Amino acid sequence: MYPPYAEYQEKTDRVIPVLVLEPTPTPASGSADAPAAGAGS
Numbered sequence: 001m002y003p004p005y006a007e008y009q010e011k012t013d014r015v016i017p018v019l020v021l022e023p024t025p026t027p028a029s030g031s032a033d034a035p036a037a038g039a040g041s
Contacts, residue, residue, distance in 0.1 A: 009016060
């Protein structure tokens, strides 16, 4: 985590959201669940 974050958090009255992002497994190539290249563009 960002080292001075705890110190900054103590000095402010703002509510600071913290998100923890974790990677998800990538479907196998050719999987029916995987979108086609460029899909959604």
